[in-house]
Amino acid sequence: MDLKLLDVEPSEAERVVVDLFTGMGRDQLLPALHAVNDRVGWISQGALNHICRVLHVPLAEAYGVASFYSLFSLSERPAKVVHVCVDLACQVNGAKSLCDRLTGELGPAGAKSGWLRSPCLGVCEKAPVALAFEAGEVATEQLLAPTTADEVIAVAAAGPSHVDGGRAEVPQAGAAGLRLLKRVGVVDPESLDDYRATGGYAALRTALLLGPSGVIREVTDAKLMGRGGAAFPTGRKWDATARQPVRPHYLVCNADESEPGTFKDRLLMEGDPYAVIESMTIAGFAAGCSRGYLYLRGEYPRALHLLRNAIARARERNYLGDDIMGHEGFSFEIEIRRGAGAYICGEETAIFNSIEGFRGEPRSKPPFPVESGLFGKPTVVNNVETLVNVPVILTEGCEAYTRIGTPGSAGPKLFCLSGNVSRPGVYEVPFGTTLGELLDLAGGVPPGRELRAVLLGGAAGGFVRPDELDLPLTMEDARAANTTLGSGVVLVLDDTADLGSFLLRIAAFFRDESCGQCVPCRIGTVRQEEAMARLVGKRPLSTSAEDLQLLREVGQVMRDSSICGLGQTAWNAIESALDRLGYATEATS
Structure with missing residues (x-):
């Protein structure tokens, strides 16, 4: 294959980290990009050129991938940079005044000033927040949450002081009756012995006794629905995958929760990482998977550290690897793949493309993942919260589980x-x-x-x-x-919230995060933001009534004809504000 490489070479530091991927395939493109970004802070032409040479990826395609993710930069920037969240929870907790102060003292957001505006960082309970990053032989990240302009200015100058992701707020920590949160904030998340002492791995032992079909039956009878938003019955998904004759099967744990305001999966991974690993192992056993990928948000450094530790300790104790827990023939491995700042990669088929080394764009369905998913093979995709319900079902029983909640929404x-x-x-x-x-x-x-x-x-x-x-x-x-x-x-x-600015931020978020693959979303999200900007700013380019009509027409087109859920739901919140909160009347007054 003629890769059409450039006549430009990497620096010695870039060459060293890229050469570690020698002999590997295209699916290592995202990890290789992370390796360079972690080492030098940005991805130069020479580094990208060398990645393509080592992984045998056409340069134009690799450029398309590298430019897709917001955490990467293809233009030179300092090794130290601070990402300041400007999304919904931070916006209503002072992000605008914080950014105004930074602009006044450091200059406009950008590489030269050392700070960048960022979409949601997934730490909404501590808003306003920022994430400091410094490249080097060992990249360092520090979460500033909640933060102030003075702290951001100091860290932008000195760099992050330690690798961290901050601890989540768990107001119910230690309360009786908790199931999913029973260990969070109570048990040492790094200790496998503490996890086992509080019931850890009892569910996997039960699963091995029940067999794959027995586990699927329990999950099905428990009426467990997906917790990521689609609410698809988990047992049906596992059963459909398990029945596929094509091998291998794959499991993907969707830990790329980038919906503004969502941080529950981060809390579970940071507070109870072994539960996530055990749950993935059970799902892999039930669906006939020998390998699982945990696709983790790139903005979650503490979760990354704790999950890596949990995987290593579990492998040491034979909870991962070959013949798990002495069950001959059952082998399962887990690999963490870091995202790099792309909301769309929370869509299940966009995750496949990202892992495989392509732009994180959704695929048309059918075929569905249970038939043809990751690497074209049958694949189960579940988010973190969905998976950690499974040990509860297996230890308490499906009948007890269905008594929690309501007949239509159990657990x-x-x-x-x-x-x-x-x-x-x-x-x-x-x-x-x-x-x-x-x-x-x-x-x-x-x-x-x-x-x-x-x-x-x-x-x-x-x-x-x-x-x-x-x-x-x-x-x-x-x-x-x-x-x-x-x-x-x-x-x-x-009553202090500025609803107009809040809605404008929602529109800007979807415009930023649209992958651009389909016309309704690519154009519709831009037109939606433009109309909202005119309404909020009372700009006379058109009448408010015309903009409201435009919003409804564009929103309906996106909902009806976009490829994936991003475009299909980009109009939801704005529509409900117009109709349910009466913002249409407010905007025209």
């Missing part, structure tokens, strides 16, 4: 509370708990303020009014109320 559910709320954090409640009860758990809005609205499901979700707090939090009740639980976002807005 416990994690919700991410952020925004203008007194005690932000992840909360575990049974399905069927009302929105008002959940807000009471979190202390409601701060004293002296009034609730204006609640955004359910994140940027792709919908709003709920203060007079609708009796809404039971179930899949079926959310659908009946013309909203969605999505991935569990509960972002609270009080």
